[in-house]
Amino acid sequence: MEKTEFKAAVEISREWDGGKVAEEIVKKLKKKTPNPKFILLFTTIHYEKEFKKILSGIKNSFPNSPLVGGTVAGFITPEGCFTRGVTALAVEYPNMEVAIGIGHNTKRDPRKAVEEASKAIKRWIKKNKWKNKLIITIISGGIVPRFPGIGQANLIQSERLGNLATKMLEMGLLKNTGVGREDEINFYLSKIFKDFYRISLSSIDDNKLLKNFQFNNTNILTNSMIIVAILTDKKISGTSLIPAKKIGIKFIITDISNDKKIIKKLDNQPATEVLLSSLKTKIDNILPLDKFYRYSFYFPLGYEKNNTYIPVVIGGFLGKHIAVGHKINKKDIYILSLSCDLLKREINKVNPGDVDISIGVSCSVILETIGDNIFEIKKVIDKKIKKYLIVFSGGEGYYDKRVDRYMNESLNFIFIK
Numbered sequence: 001m002e003k004t005e006f007k008a009a010v011e012i013s014r015e016w017d018g019g020k021v022a023e024e025i026v027k028k029l030k031k032k033t034p035n036p037k038f039i040l041l042f043t044t045i046h047y048e049k050e051f052k053k054i055l056s057g058i059k060n061s062f063p064n065s066p067l068v069g070g071t072v073a074g075f076i077t078p079e080g081c082f083t084r085g086v087t088a089l090a091v092e093y094p095n096m097e098v099a100i101g102i103g104h105n106t107k108r109d110p111r112k113a114v115e116e117a118s119k120a121i122k123r124w125i126k127k128n129k130w131k132n133k134l135i136i137t138i139i140s141g142g143i144v145p146r147f148p149g150i151g152q153a154n155l156i157q158s159e160r161l162g163n164l165a166t167k168m169l170e171m172g173l174l175k176n177t178g179v180g181r182e183d184e185i186n187f188y189l190s191k192i193f194k195d196f197y198r199i200s201l202s203s204i205d206d207n208k209l210l211k212n213f214q215f216n217n218t219n220i221l222t223n224s225m226i227i228v229a230i231l232t233d234k235k236i237s238g239t240s241l242i243p244a245k246k247i248g249i250k251f252i253i254t255d256i257s258n259d260k261k262i263i264k265k266l267d268n269q270p271a272t273e274v275l276l277s278s279l280k281t282k283i284d285n286i287l288p289l290d291k292f293y294r295y296s297f298y299f300p301l302g303y304e305k306n307n308t309y310i311p312v313v314i315g316g317f318l319g320k321h322i323a324v325g326h327k328i329n330k331k332d333i334y335i336l337s338l339s340c341d342l343l344k345r346e347i348n349k350v351n352p353g354d355v356d357i358s359i360g361v362s363c364s365v366i367l368e369t370i371g372d373n374i375f376e377i378k379k380v381i382d383k384k385i386k387k388y389l390i391v392f393s394g395g396e397g398y399y400d401k402r403v404d405r406y407m408n409e410s411l412n413f414i415f416i417k
Contacts, residue, residue, distance in 0.1 A: 001149065002162075002321045002363060004026050004093070004094055004095055005093075005167050005187075005202055006091075006092075006356045006416075007033045007092040007093065008032075008090065008091045008092070008356055008387055009029050009031075009032035009033045009088075009089070009090045009125070010077045010078065010087065010088070010089050010200050010357075010387060010388065010389045010417075011024075011025050011028040011029055011087065011088050011090075012075075012079055012082065012085050012086065012087045012088075012231055013025050013032070013076075013080060013081070013085065013086045014024075014085045014086075016050075017050065017053070017056040017167070018047065018049075018050030018051070018052070018057065019053045019057055020052025021047070021053075021054050021057070022049065022053060022054050022055075022057025022058050022061075023057060025058060025086065025088050026057065026058055026061040026062075027061075027097055028337075029088060029090050031060070032085045032090075033090040033091065033092040034092070034218065035064070035065070035068075035090050035365070036062060036065045036090035036092045036097045036226060037065065037092060037096050037097075037098050038061060038065060038066045038067075038068070038090070038093055038095060038229075038230070039058065039065050039066070039068075039069075039088055039089070039090045039138070040065045040090075040228070040359075040404045041058065041067060041069035041070070041088045041215055042053070042069045042070060042075060042080075042086070042087050042088075042389075043069070043072070043085075043086045043087075043390050044071065044072065044073065044074065044083065044084050044085060044086075044206065045071050045132050045205040045206050045211070045212075046084050046206075047086060048071075048213070049274055050118035051213065051215070051220050052218070053274065054086060054219070054334055055067065055215055055217070055218045055219075055220070056166070058073050058088070059217050059218050062371070063214070065079060065086055066093070066100045066217070066228070066307045066392075067216075067217050067218075068100060068123070068138065068214075068215055068216055068217075068226050068228055069088075069138065069214070069215045069217065070138045070201075070212065070213055070214040070215055070226075071203045071204060071205060071213045071214075072201070072203065072204060072250055072364075072391040072392055072393055073204050073205070073206055073364035073367055073368075073392040073393070073394075074364070074367050074383070074388075074391075074392045075087050075206055075319045075389060075390060075391045076360075076374070076377075076388075076390040077140065077388070077389055077390075078376055078382065078386070078387065078388065081374045081375055082380070083206075083367070084149075086231045087389060087391075089275060089359065089389045091357060091416075093232065093234070095130065095232055095233045095234070096130065096163060096230060096231065096232040096233075096234070097130060097231045097232075097311050098228065098229065098230050098231075099120065099121050099124040099125075099229075100216065100226065100227065100228060100229075101115055101117035101118055101120055101226070101227035101229065102116070102221070102224060102225070102226055103115075103116040103117030103118075103120070103224060103225045103226075104116065104223065104224050104225075105176075105224075106139060106140050106180065106181060106223055106224060106225050107140070107143075107176055107177070107178060107179075107180065107223055107316060108175070108176070108223075109246060109396060110181045110184040110185045110412070111289060112324070113182070113189055113223070113224070113225055114184065114185055114192070114229070114396065115188075116187040116193075116327060117225055117226070117227045117274060118189075118192050118227065119195075120166075121227060121229045122192070122344070124229070125229070125231070128231045130230075130231035130232050130233050131231075131233070132231070132232050132233060132234060132236045133193070133195060133196040133197065133200075133229075133231055133236070133238050134196060134197045134198070134229075134230040134232075134383060134414060134416070135193055135196045135197070135198040135199075135227060135228065135229050136198075136199055136224040136227075136230070136414075137185070137189065137198065137200035137201070137215050137225060137226065137227050137372060138200070138201055138225065138227040138228075138360065138395065139180060139182045139201070139202050139203065139214075139225045139226075139395075140180055140203055140204060140212055140214060140221075140222060140223045140224055140225065141180045141182070141203050141204045141212050141333065141393065141394030141395060142178065142180040142202070142209055142302040142315065142325060142394060143172050143176070143177045143178065143208070143209055143210065143211065143212065143309055144177065144209045144210060144316070145165070145168075145169065145177045145178045145179075145316075146174065146177045146386055147164075147165050147169075147174070147175065147298065148173075148177075148392055149170060150164075150165065152177070152207070152210070152316075153165075153290075153316075154315060154316030155316055155317050156317065156318050156319055156329055157317075157319070157320060159201030159319040159320055160319070161319065162173075162317070162318040162319015162320060163318075163319055163320075163321075165313055165318045165319070166257065166264075166318050166319070166321050167258070167264055167324070169259075169261075169262060169318075170257050170258060170259065170262070176222070177190065178322035178380070179315065179323075179326065180202050180325075180394065180395065180407055181226065182200065182202050182395050183327050183397075183406040184325040184327075184399065185200075185225060185322070185396040186198075186393060186399070186404075186406045187406075188230075189227075189399070190404050191227075193241075194401075195401070196399070197236050197237070197238050197398065197399065197400050197414060198398070198399035198400075199238065199359060199396075199399075199412055199413075199414045200274070200275045200361070200396065200397030200398075200399055201210045201294045201391060201393035201394075201395070201396060201397075202393045202394035203393065204392075204394035204398075205207065207364050207365075207368055209394070210414055212353075212394070214226055214288060215336055216277055217338055219390040223288065232276040232416075234356065234414070234416050234417065235416070235417050236414065236416055237352070237411050237414075237415045237417075238398065238400055238412065238413055238414040239352075239412070240401070240403055240410060240411075240412045241340070241343075241346040241347065241349075241350070241351055241394035241407055241410060241411045241412070242346070242372075242409070243307070243338060243342035243343035243345070243346045243366075243409070243410075243411065244300065244302060244308065244309055244311050244336040244337060244338050244342065244408065244409060245337055245342065246302075246335075246336060246337075246410070247334075247335055247337045247338060248338065248347075249278050249334065249335040250332060250333070250334050250335050251264060251266040251274060251275075251278075251332075251334075252267055252304065252331055252333075253265070253330075253333055254266065254267065256328065257292070258280075259327065260283065260328050260329055261323065261324055261325075261326065261327055261328070262318065262321050262323050263321065263322040263324065263333075264320070264321050264330070264390045265374075266333075269319065270321075271321055272298075272317050272318035272319070272320050272321065272322055275314075277323060279299065279333065279335075281321070281342055287361060297337075298307060299311060299335050299336065299337060300314070300335075300336050300338065300359075300408060300409050301314060301328075301333055301334070301335060301336070302329040302333065302334050302335075302336040303328055303329075303332065303333050303334070304330065304332065305330070305405075306385070307310065308327045309336055310405065310407045311336055311338070311360070311407055311408050311409040311410065312324045312325055312326060312362040312407070312408060313325045313363075313365055313395075313408040313409065317380055319331055322348070324407055325395060326406055326407070326408075327385055328393065336409075338365075338366070338369055338370075338409055340370045340373040340376060341369070343366065343370070343377055343411065344376065344377065344380050346387075346411070347380045347381060347384065347411070349379060350384060350413070351384075352413070352415045352417070353417065354417055355385050355387070355388075355415045355416070356375065356385070356387070356416050357388070357416050358385045358387070358388050358389075358414065358415050358416070359388070359389055359390075359414045359416075360388060360389065360390035360395075360411065360413045360414075361390070361391055361393055361396045361398075361411075361412045362390055362391070362392050362393070362410065362411040362412070363392065363393065363394075363395065363396055363408050363409045363410060363411075364392045364393060364401050365408060365409050365412070366409055367390065367392040369371075369409075370378065372390050374411070379386035385415075386415075388413075390411075393410070395407070395408055396408070396412050397412075398412040
């Protein structure tokens with residue numbers, strides 16, 4: 001009996017013109033995957049004015065292949081590590097079926113967005129025979145809030161204005177900005193797709209958090225989510241790695257917003273003051289806030305869940321309050337430490353075996369924090385996996401029957417073999 005062939009390709013282009021990007025990627029993909037079941041496409045924000053040409057050029061050459069993706073801060077492929085460029089992953093395999101779901105207005109109503117994106121997929125699943133299941137989700141990530149009368153800001157020094165901004169966020173008065181609510185989206189997905197592996201990423205720009213985009217064929221979306229549902233006879237597995245450890249500084253959250261995303265008090269004191277004191281700095285030393293990001297990225301906040309410390313990136317200061325990227329449902333919170341050595345140690349624990357293709361999602365914070373050491377990380381990955389794509393996003397989700405997480409500053413893999 002003739003063996004059913006699995007084909008996969010991961011290609012890049014660093015041309016500047018969108019038409020040339022599409023031409024180069026199409027040419028490379030055609031050689032390895034002439035009839036792909038799906039194509040994932042990720043670009044850095046530098047190509048914003050070229051999106052239409054890139055998407056239409058690739059879609060015209062592969063009219064029968066779903067083309068989905070979004071903006072990321074960078075990526076690693078077997079060719080190298082990149083913070084500017086366009087990359088595509090294509091898979092061709094007869095024993096595989098793929099369906100796409102789209103949900104809108106994710107920041108306003110994540111539950112409704114999940115229901116919208118899942119509706120057709122749930123019907124489609126019942127019609128297909130393949131038992132191994134995978135979902136890839138691409139979600140609009142956080143965007144620095146735009147406050148009426150204040151403007152777009154992630155650092156508000158005034159206590160009065162900070163309190164006002166906190167109330168606006170709590171009451172949901174901001175339109176299409178603020179946290180991405182990806183943790184809520186992943187929670188709802190876990191309830192619907194219980195027997196799927198799942199990996200998710202938050203689309204982002206170049207870590208400025210000013211805008212992000214999602215792609216569906218030739219459509220350029222914002223504030224949306226995309227579900228790529230895959231059924232196959234290929235074995236699917238995965239792992240979630242968190243390269244962080246405690247450094248001995250602990251707080252008790254004594255006041256937090258109803259949505260658990262704005263810390264108001266730590267140890268019964270104003271949260272901002274307590275944190276800055278613990279980091280032995282003052283707010284004047286870390287202006288503008290991106291300077292603070294470069295400092296705080298090394299020391300994320302974190303809480304314990306199932307004997308693992310889950311990192312949470314600090315989103316900004318609202319007067320005396322600290323905004324974070326996703327819900328904190330624990331009272332005990334720690335300052336964690338992240339390093340290249342910790343990440344290498346975690347990757348070395350992974351033994352995936354022979355892999356046809358691997359899809360990885362890591363945090364843009366890791367990319368920025370470890371800098372040129374990312375090439376050291378690539379060397380470790382190359383020893384484990386031959387064909388892969390790792391993208392750096394604004395947040396990461398991972399789900400299997402044992403692990404269900406949404407977090408920052410992690411590295412997550414799906415293996416198809």
